[in-house]
Amino acid sequence: MVIFIFSFIPLFAPILDRGKNTQEFSVYNNDPASPAWWKGGSEFKKTLDDAGYETAAIQSSLSATKRIEDKKILLVLLGPNQFYNPTFEIPFFIDFFNQSEVENSNALLICHDHGSTSTLLWEIFVASTFSDNIIIPVTIFPDGILRDNQSYAKTPEFPIIQNFRSHSITSGIDSVVLSKASAPVGGPLIEAFGWTPLAFSSFYSFIDKNDDHKYNIEDDHVDLSFIANLVDNFPEQLLKFPLGGYPQSTFLVKDSPRTRVFVSGDASMFNNELINAPGYDNKQFALNIVNWLTRQGDKSEWIIAFDEAHIRPEQSRDITSAGIFGFIVQYVVHLSTNPVTQWIYPVLAYFSLSKYLPSKEKTQKKAEKSAEKQEEKLRFRTSSQFAEKIQWYRNKRKYHKALILLYRRMERKLNVQLQDKKITTKNVIEMIRAKQPNVNKNKLKRIAAFMDTIIPIKKGKAKVRTESEFERLFFEMEWAINNI
Numbered sequence: 001m002v003i004f005i006f007s008f009i010p011l012f013a014p015i016l017d018r019g020k021n022t023q024e025f026s027v028y029n030n031d032p033a034s035p036a037w038w039k040g041g042s043e044f045k046k047t048l049d050d051a052g053y054e055t056a057a058i059q060s061s062l063s064a065t066k067r068i069e070d071k072k073i074l075l076v077l078l079g080p081n082q083f084y085n086p087t088f089e090i091p092f093f094i095d096f097f098n099q100s101e102v103e104n105s106n107a108l109l110i111c112h113d114h115g116s117t118s119t120l121l122w123e124i125f126v127a128s129t130f131s132d133n134i135i136i137p138v139t140i141f142p143d144g145i146l147r148d149n150q151s152y153a154k155t156p157e158f159p160i161i162q163n164f165r166s167h168s169i170t171s172g173i174d175s176v177v178l179s180k181a182s183a184p185v186g187g188p189l190i191e192a193f194g195w196t197p198l199a200f201s202s203f204y205s206f207i208d209k210n211d212d213h214k215y216n217i218e219d220d221h222v223d224l225s226f227i228a229n230l231v232d233n234f235p236e237q238l239l240k241f242p243l244g245g246y247p248q249s250t251f252l253v254k255d256s257p258r259t260r261v262f263v264s265g266d267a268s269m270f271n272n273e274l275i276n277a278p279g280y281d282n283k284q285f286a287l288n289i290v291n292w293l294t295r296q297g298d299k300s301e302w303i304i305a306f307d308e309a310h311i312r313p314e315q316s317r318d319i320t321s322a323g324i325f326g327f328i329v330q331y332v333v334h335l336s337t338n339p340v341t342q343w344i345y346p347v348l349a350y351f352s353l354s355k356y357l358p359s360k361e362k363t364q365k366k367a368e369k370s371a372e373k374q375e376e377k378l379r380f381r382t383s384s385q386f387a388e389k390i391q392w393y394r395n396k397r398k399y400h401k402a403l404i405l406l407y408r409r410m411e412r413k414l415n416v417q418l419q420d421k422k423i424t425t426k427n428v429i430e431m432i433r434a435k436q437p438n439v440n441k442n443k444l445k446r447i448a449a450f451m452d453t454i455i456p457i458k459k460g461k462a463k464v465r466t467e468s469e470f471e472r473l474f475f476e477m478e479w480a481i482n483n484i
Contacts, residue, residue: 025079025113025267027057027306038273041078045306047275047283048290052299057308062092071303072105074293077120079113079267080310083467084120093127097134097259107260107293111267112141112182116310118468121263134256137194139263140185142222143469144209146178146248146265150202153177156213160280161250163200168296169253169262169288170198177280181266183207183248185222185241190249195263197249206244215244225446226479239442253292260293399470400463406474407454410481417484425451432484443483450480 022029022036029040045055054071058064065073075096096106108124110117121139128136148159159178164170176199183201184190190197206215220243254261268274275282294302414423421427425448432439432447453473456462464470 023311024081025111025271026308026311027055028308029272038271039268040272041270041306043272043275044078044270044286047286048304051287051290053290053294053302053304054299055304055306057306059308061309062089062307065305066092066095068303068305072107072294072297072301074107074109074290074302074304076109076111076304076306077117077310078109078111078270078306079115080117080120080307081113081115082310083116083471084123084310086123086126089120090123090127093124094130097128097131105258107262109262109289109293111264111270113267114143114180114182116468117141119471131259133258134254134261135194136254136261139193139195139252140222141182141265142185142207142209142243144182144207144220144243145211146181146183146201146205146250147208147213148201148205150204159201159205159250161199161201163202163247165198167198167253167292169251169285169292171288173281173285173288175280176269176282176285177274177277178250178266179268179271179274181250181268183250183265184252184263185224185243187242187246187248190252195249195252195254198251198253200247200249203247205248207248209243217242217244220244223446223449225442225449239445260295262289262293397467399465399467400457403454403464403470403473403477404458406477407458410454410477411458413481413484423455425455428484446476447480447483450476 022031022034022040024036024039025041027041027045029037030042030046031037048055056068062075065075073096110121112118118141121136121141124136125138128134145157146159147156149156151160151162152158153160157180159181161176161178162174164173184195186193186195206220208215208220210219212219217240222241222243223239224241225239248265250265252263254263269282270286274280275286290304411423414428417431418427421431428451429444429448432444450473453462454477457464457473464473
């Protein structure tokens with residue numbers, strides 16, 4: 001019965017919502033009468049449809065594009081806010097970059113918007129290292145908003161980009177307006193990383209990390225000490241990389257004989273409001289980008305796939321018909337297309353669905369299930385239950401509680417090592433120096449920075465509000481535990 005009901009949900013759910021939603025950057029947010037229409041992405045899709053391109057939306061998994069035959073893929077990631085699982089996405093992008101047996105196939109359009117693209121860009125970098133066709137440089141987007149005090153519309157958080165380099169993408173473009181954008185770390189060093197910057201904000205722009213509307217390097221910088229531990233002789237003056245004092249690179253491209261990539265620090269420039277904003281060239285800019293990514297080729301050879309699977313409501317679950325369909329189908333797509341699991345998928349599917357199949361021992365199974373529930377009540381903080389608790393906190397977006405729970409492991413280790421001393425940054429650093437007289441200076445700085453962050457969080461004086469912040473602090477905590 002359960003399988004029967006689930007199989008019909010994708011067929012009948014669109015009757016209720018007509019396949020529409022009100023989500024930010026979604027191509028299904030296409031009702032102009034809706035108060036939330038302005039933030040959708042349907043006008044971007046319509047612009048490409050009108051230009052003669054074939055478009056599609058991915059609801060389940062990026063791996064669904066593997067089922068598209070005889071087409072080159074332009075994958076559009078427009079302001080995603082859901083975590084990209086490296087277990088599935090890294091193998092996908094390895095194939096994405098390597099399946100280009102035919103020249104000039106596959107391309108990426110990535111628009112960051114304070115969401116999950118920061119994590120994804122690391123995964124893409126890892127995947128590209130397995131390719132002979134292209135290496136995607138490391139790209140770091142800092143927290144904070146790009147403010148331009150010289151060239152802006154309304155307020156400095158709506159920068160107007162007017163400084164363009166000569167390129168086919170920027171041909172005929174005079175100005176592009178952004179909204180609460182960001183910019184990749186690097187500034188003048190972007191080209192040294194391997195990117196080609198196409199446009200810049202004014203000299204009076206900066207990334208405002210603490211929302212105080214003014215540039216201060218003590219607040220508005222990125223800590224690159226983690227790179228210093230990986231790269232020998234990394235310049236110490238760059239450990240605290242400034243986010244102002246120079247024009248910010250807003251649009252980047254990477255070209256290779258087989259794959260092209262475009263990265264933007266803003267997705268809002270293509271939302272339903274700004275793409276047609278009078279007096280600006282956002283719409284033509286979008287067409288130029290897609291035209292370059294598809295190499296001005298035959299449009300019938302390409303399909304432009306919008307990633308809807310990683311766009312979800314900020315404060316609730318996605319209960320739209322498209323979202324429900326994607327949730328149901330992603331399980332099958334993930335396991336049947338991932339190189340690691342596809343060979344064993346039939347067996348996994350059988351065991352996963354066997355509990356829903358008719359059985360002659362229903363009574364016995366019911367009794368066993370009841371006994372299991374009683375046993376679960378007696379268990380507390382076993383490793384599996386602890387992991388489930390952390391996952392529950394993440395699903396409920398209670399990142400603060402999840403991090404504190406994880407910190408207890410480090411806290412126990414510190415209490416043993418410090419004995420009767422209180423856990424403070426100073427005491428921890430002194431303890432490490434006593435244990436390791438020749439300890440690396442950068443390592444001490446990194447541990448001190450983490451302790452200065454985690455102690456106020458534990459005391460409730462600071463909060464962890466985003467998944468990206470939770471992930472960053474979690475990995476930093478794992479590193480700290482292994483180095484104290």
